[in-house]
Amino acid sequence: MSTTYVVTGARILGGEPADLVIEDGVIAEIISTGSIHRSTSSTTRGAGASRAGAEVVDADGLVALPGLVDLHTHLREPGREDAETVETGTRAAALGGFTAVHAMANTDPVADTAGVVEQVWRLGREAGNCDVFPVGAVTVGLAGERLAELGAMADSAARVRVFSDDGKCVSDAVLMRRALEYVKAFDGVIAQHAQEPRLTEDAQMNEGELSGRLGLRGWPAVAEEAVIARDCLLAAHVGSRLHVCHVSTAGSVEILRWAKAKGWNVTAEVCPHHLLLTDDLAATYDPIYKVNPPLRSAADVQALREGLADGTIDAVATDHAPHPHEDKDCEWQAAAFGMLGLETALSVVQQTMVDAGLLDWAGVAERMSVKPARIGRLADHGRPLAEGEPANVVLYDPSYSRVVDGTELASLSRNTPYVGRELPGRVVATFLRGTPTVLDGKQA
Amino acid sequence: MKRHLLSAGDLTRADAELVLQTAEELRSLADRPIKKLPALRGRTVVNLFFEDSTRTRISFEAAAKRLSADVINFSAKGSSLSKGESLKDTSLTLEAMGADAVVVRHWASGAPHLLANAGWSRSSVVNAGDGTHEHPTQALLDAFTMWRHLGSLDGRRVAIVGDVLHSRVARSNALLLKTLGAEVTLVAPPTLLPVGVEGWDVETSYDIDAVLPKADVVMMLRVQRERMNAAYFPTVREYSRRYGLDGRRMDTLQDHTIVMHPGPMIRGMEITADVADSHRSVIVEQVTNGVAVRMAVLYLLLGGSEPALSLEASGEEEGR
Numbered sequence: 001m002s003t004t005y006v007v008t009g010a011r012i013l014g015g016e017p018a019d020l021v022i023e024d025g026v027i028a029e030i031i032s033t034g035s036i037h038r039s040t041s042s043t044t045r046g047a048g049a050s051r052a053g054a055e056v057v058d059a060d061g062l063v064a065l066p067g068l069v070d071l072h073t074h075l076r077e078p079g080r081e082d083a084e085t086v087e088t089g090t091r092a093a094a095l096g097g098f099t100a101v102h103a104m105a106n107t108d109p110v111a112d113t114a115g116v117v118e119q120v121w122r123l124g125r126e127a128g129n130c131d132v133f134p135v136g137a138v139t140v141g142l143a144g145e146r147l148a149e150l151g152a153m154a155d156s157a158a159r160v161r162v163f164s165d166d167g168k169c170v171s172d173a174v175l176m177r178r179a180l181e182y183v184k185a186f187d188g189v190i191a192q193h194a195q196e197p198r199l200t201e202d203a204q205m206n207e208g209e210l211s212g213r214l215g216l217r218g219w220p221a222v223a224e225e226a227v228i229a230r231d232c233l234l235a236a237h238v239g240s241r242l243h244v245c246h247v248s249t250a251g252s253v254e255i256l257r258w259a260k261a262k263g264w265n266v267t268a269e270v271c272p273h274h275l276l277l278t279d280d281l282a283a284t285y286d287p288i289y290k291v292n293p294p295l296r297s298a299a300d301v302q303a304l305r306e307g308l309a310d311g312t313i314d315a316v317a318t319d320h321a322p323h324p325h326e327d328k329d330c331e332w333q334a335a336a337f338g339m340l341g342l343e344t345a346l347s348v349v350q351q352t353m354v355d356a357g358l359l360d361w362a363g364v365a366e367r368m369s370v371k372p373a374r375i376g377r378l379a380d381h382g383r384p385l386a387e388g389e390p391a392n393v394v395l396y397d398p399s400y401s402r403v404v405d406g407t408e409l410a411s412l413s414r415n416t417p418y419v420g421r422e423l424p425g426r427v428v429a430t431f432l433r434g435t436p437t438v439l440d441g442k443q444a
Numbered sequence: 445m446k447r448h449l450l451s452a453g454d455l456t457r458a459d460a461e462l463v464l465q466t467a468e469e470l471r472s473l474a475d476r477p478i479k480k481l482p483a484l485r486g487r488t489v490v491n492l493f494f495e496d497s498t499r500t501r502i503s504f505e506a507a508a509k510r511l512s513a514d515v516i517n518f519s520a521k522g523s524s525l526s527k528g529e530s531l532k533d534t535s536l537t538l539e540a541m542g543a544d545a546v547v548v549r550h551w552a553s554g555a556p557h558l559l560a561n562a563g564w565s566r567s568s569v570v571n572a573g574d575g576t577h578e579h580p581t582q583a584l585l586d587a588f589t590m591w592r593h594l595g596s597l598d599g600r601r602v603a604i605v606g607d608v609l610h611s612r613v614a615r616s617n618a619l620l621l622k623t624l625g626a627e628v629t630l631v632a633p634p635t636l637l638p639v640g641v642e643g644w645d646v647e648t649s650y651d652i653d654a655v656l657p658k659a660d661v662v663m664m665l666r667v668q669r670e671r672m673n674a675a676y677f678p679t680v681r682e683y684s685r686r687y688g689l690d691g692r693r694m695d696t697l698q699d700h701t702i703v704m705h706p707g708p709m710i711r712g713m714e715i716t717a718d719v720a721d722s723h724r725s726v727i728v729e730q731v732t733n734g735v736a737v738r739m740a741v742l743y744l745l746l747g748g749s750e751p752a753l754s755l756e757a758s759g760e761e762e763g764r
Contacts (some may be wrong), residue, residue, distance in 0.1 A: 204553075209640025215577030215612060218480075218639055284561075285447035285554030330530055331552035333575065 002434060003055055009033060009122035010059035010395060012385050014361030020064065021051060022391040025434035030387055059395050062428055065365045067099025067130075067392030069372040069381050071162065071191070072245060072317035073342065074289070075101070075132070077123060078116070079108025084322035084412045086120060089342070090129035092320070092410040094125070095438035096342040097394035097427040102163055105137040106167040112148035114156035121158035127396050129437050130430075131378060136160040136192060138179050142168050147179060154186040161377040164191035166245055167292075168226060168393035171197050176231060181274030188379060190268075191243040192231050194252070195293065199223035204333060206279040206294045214282060216332065217374055219294045221249040228252050232266050243375055244268040246319050248293040250303030257312045267375050269317035270304050272341055272348035277301075277417060285408035286329050288417050291321070307369060309358040315372040318345045324411030340416040343409050347423040355424060379434070391434040400426035410443070421423045445744050446500040448560040448569040452580040452616035457623050464472050464588050466740035467733070473510060474732060483743055484513035490543040490550065490567075491517045494550040499707060500582075503731070504547045507738035516543070528551045531555060533562055539565035544746055546570070553577035566638065569744045576610050582706055583616035585737040589622055589730050593702050598625035603655045605631040605687060606665030606714050607676075609638050614665060618646050619639075624659050629655050635676045636667075652687055656696050663704040664689050665714045680713060694724065702726050 007020040009191025012030070020028040034198060050226040070093065086103070093101045103120050105111035111120060117134035136153035140146055142165045153160040163183060170176045170192060179190050200223045205211050207218025228244055232255065237244035247253065247268045252353065259266045273291060278298050281289040307313040321338025328335050353359040359367070373382025383389040404418040430438040437444055445459045455463070473479050489508040491501050508515045512581060520534055531550075536714075538546055544569040547554045553575030559570040587597065594600055596685055602621055608614040608630045621628050629647040630637060649655050656662065664713065667687075669680055677683045684690075689703065697703075703724045711717045720727060730758040 207639050209643040211645070212638030212640045213615070214608075215575050215615065217576075220639070325531065329532055331550070331555045331558060333552040333554075422727045 002437050004051055005057055005058045005431070005434070005436070006051055006054045006056045006394070007064070007304050007395065010062050010064035012064045013273045013365055014063050015173060017060070018440070020385070020393070021054070022393070022431060022434050024168065025391055025401065026389050027385060027389050027393070032138055057395070057429060059428070061399065062395045062397050063361050063363065065097070065394050065396060066369040066382055066385055067394055067430065067432065068102040068346065068368045069376065069378065070098050070318050070320070070342065070345075071315055071372045071375060072271075073101040073103055074106070074338070075103045075120070075319045076107065076320065076322055078119065082412070084325050084403045086123035086132060087127040087129070088410060088412045089320070089322070090124060090127045090132060090152065091443055092342040094129040094430050095410050095427060095431070095443065096344070097346050097396060097430055098342060098398050099392040099394070099430065100133060100378060101130055101342075102133045102135050102376055103160055104166045105106070105135045105164060106142055109154050110137050110141050111135065112140050112142070114149065114152040115297070117153050117158040117160050118156050122246065130432055131381070133162070133378065134158045135166070135191065136163045138163045138165045138170050139175065144168060144170060144172055147175070147182065150179070150183055150188065151186065154188060162185070162191050162243070162375070163188055164193065164245065166191065166193045168196040169193050169197060171227070171430065173234070177238060180235055180242060181238045184240055185401040187245045189241045189375060190311050191245050192227065193245050194224045194227035194231065195212045196223040196227050204290070205282045206277065207298050208297065208345055210279055211284060214285070216282065219292070221251050221296070223248055224256055224293055225251040229255050232264060235266055236262065236264045241265045242267070246274065246293055247304065247307070247313055247315065248274050248296050248300065250300045253303045253307035253312055256307070260312060267314040267371070268312070269315045269372070270308055270313045271317060271319045272345045273339055273417060274304055275301060275308070275352040276348050281417075282332075285332050287330065288339065288415060290332060290337055291339050292337035305352055305356070305358055308353065311361070316349055316368050317372065322411050323415045324413060328415050330443065338415070340411050340413060343411065344404065344416065344418055344423060346396060346427060347425045351423060354398070380398065388423045391431050394427060395429040397426045397428050398424060400424065402426065448483070448526055448555050448556075448743060449741055450560055450571045451578050452583045452620040452623075455580070455620065460584070460620060460623055462703070463584055463737065463740045463744060464591055466744060467736040468677065470735065470739045470743070471736035473635045474736065480510050480512060482512045484508065484511040484746055487513045487544040487746055488542055489513045489515050489545045489742060490538050491515065491546060492538065492546050492548045494517050494521065494548070494555070495573075497549050497573065499662055499731070500549060501707070503734045504572060504738050506735045508742055510735070511739055511743060516541070529556065532562065535559055535562075535564040539567065543567045545570045545726070545742060549573045551575055568747065570741060573612055575612070577612050578616045579612040580616045580620070581734070582613050583620040583739055585730060586617055586663065586704060586706070586733040586739065589704065589726055589733045589738050590702070593726065594660055594746050596625070597621065600660045601629065601658055602624045602626050602661040602663065603629045603631055603659040604663045604665065605652055605669045605689065606652060607671065608632045608641070608665065609636045611665050618644055618662065622646070627657070628644065631655050631687070633677055636671075639727065653693065656693055657698070659697065659701055661702055661704060662689065662697065663706075665706070666708065666710060667712075667714050669713070684713060688714050688716065689719050691718045692720050695724065697724065704730060706730070708722070724734050
């Protein structure tokens with residue numbers, strides 16, 4: 001029998017303190033403790049006292065959220081085990097409060113067959129740090145020419161529901177239309193990396209005054225927005241489900257708002273770095289800030305925050321993109337795109353959304369757990385914190401503050417853009433189906 | 445002056461004027477039988493070229509040698525695609541060899557910035573052209589050339605015509621000429637002006653004929669034929685007709701107006717032969733001035749605070 005845990009004094013979704021009994025992989029019992037009771041006596045723990053042999057986790061002052069779900073993670077295995085492995089990437093995920101991640105398909109070999117997605121899925125099971133749901137490639141080899149065997153991946157042990165050529169855009173309109181249609185047979189979704197390729201050839205950073213000054217080839221907002229608009233129209237035309245990856249511009253938010261107002265089945269995600277960082281960081285020519293889509297203007301950041309707050313953007317997704325040191329310690333133009341995100345996501349969301357008064361903790365749970373689980377069609381994740389539900393829980397201390405130094409990260413790579421920045425909050429514990437993957441802020 | 449010269453925007457007006465004055469002193473050397481000063485004896489200047497540019501390289505080489513520096517030419521070809529030795533390792537190697545100054549030409553915008561700031565080396569870094577970013581010594585030699593012909597640049601009108609979008613020369617000139625008080629107008633088809641150019645504090649125009657009669661200086665930029673394949677303009681002929689400087693257009697210039705080109709020119713494209721070879725053309729003089737300006741830059745960056753010529757061992761009383 002597995003260990004029983006009694007989590008005492010946790011504020012569920014930031015509400016009143018309660019004790020959670022976690023047993024046999026589920027939340028067995030929730031007992032409201034009340035704030036007065038807790039402040040006068042720390043020994044009388046209604047639930048804890050009644051469970052002999054239970055391990056007590058003191059969660060006084062901590063916020064309890066459903067285990068986070070990432071729709072957009074690069075675990076790099078197979079192929080780039082020098083940057084990340086399923087084991088290290090999922091460990092980073094657990095430390096970031098995640099109980100499920102969607103592993104992107106741009107591995108080597110590409111996850112475009114049942115064999116590869118099953119391999120990634122199995123590696124995730126063996127690591128045991130969090131659930132790994134492989135994303136299947138839309139097209140063979142991400143080449144944008146013909147459909148990969150989407151059905152075979154859906155029917156495999158990995159039961160793929162999210163398909164994406166992420167890193168590349170499915171730019172061919174006919175191919176995109178067919179993909180959107182085809183995955184309806186198994187309730188799949190196409191997660192589009194919206195980037196018109198011809199408008200972004202050799203693009204290095206957000207196109208604007210600064211790109212002109214710095215002599216770095218611009219990545220114009222229209223290259224994202226035009227594809228999102230087209231795909232929304234396509235999805236509506238064929239009655240399919242579309243998910244838009246890493247939305248980065250104010251114009252994209254506006255288009256999504258319009259599509260949703262029409263009642264179309266469109267969802268979207270935003271990355272933490274696009275909620276916090278702006279394109280002026282490119283003036284350092286430090287490729288740690290090089291990411292695709294690029295960091296945008298302060299006005300875009302504001303629009304993304306508002307879009308996430310009002311539900312136009314459904315989810316936060318990390319686009320955790322590990323790269324070895326040498327791929328970032330070089331000329332901007334030669335450097336790889338991407339930044340780490342799993343271990344800092346919740347902190348960045350706290351700073352940009354909660355502390356800014358745009359979201360409460362229930363809103364955070366909705367956007368970092370409930371919605372992404374629903375988009376990925378995950379049955380056991382993103383569930384309410386209620387009796388009888390799977391015990392996927394994260395305990396988070398929002399009063400904590402840290403200066404990121406990068407060396408403490410569990411990821412194999414170090415390409416975090418937050419080194420030297422003060423970020424709020426800390427994941428204290430993560431439970432995956434009742435088993436702690438993180439305790440006291442460390443791997444359990 | 446700062447320790448590095450990465451951008452023309454790094455120079456204050458006082459810095460820029462010091463370079464021009466120093467260059468003026470050093471230029472007199474060119475007229476002497478012995479064209480050499482001991483100012484940088486024992487110092488090592490590395491010309492680190494990741495991109496071919498014979499003209500710029502020999503200009504810097506001549507400048508360093510006339511100041512008696514030891515010169516190492518390091519040609520490190522390779523792009524992001526051909527994984528050669530990294531910029532970091534190259535830089536560490538040069539540091540280990542004791543380079544005092546590294547003159548770097550690179551295909552990637554910002555590479556000199558990285559060399560100067562990544563902590564790999566203690567050398568002074570001189571940007572000799574990076575990607576489509578900047579070429580500050582070219583701007584200095586252009587300003588020097590204008591200054592010698594026109595005196596103070598305050599209120600002078602400079603038209604820069606051509607492929608501004610891809611031109612590091614245009615960027616550096618726009619920055620430096622503003623610092624020196626000139627009024628800059630960038631002239632190009634809309635496709636060859638950068639997005640956001642409104643924020644550059646310069647005038648822009650699509651119409652060369654409207655700009656030429658008011659200009660004190662016309663600087664023509666090189667336009668690569670290949671640009672038409674990416675639809676920046678339809679044909680070479682149309683480009684020449686709309687933006688090229690020919691004899692007919694030259695006739696609309698004021699009498700004192702000079703014509704410049706950073707080279708290499710494409711005769712018949714952006715400039716016709718009769719203009720390039722005319723009495724208004726100072727293109728060859730730009731090359732001469734390039735050596736003097738680069739001497740001044742190297743001298744000032746490597747610690748020269750006294751007037752350059754007073755260091756002359758021979759004791760000729762020319763230093764002022």
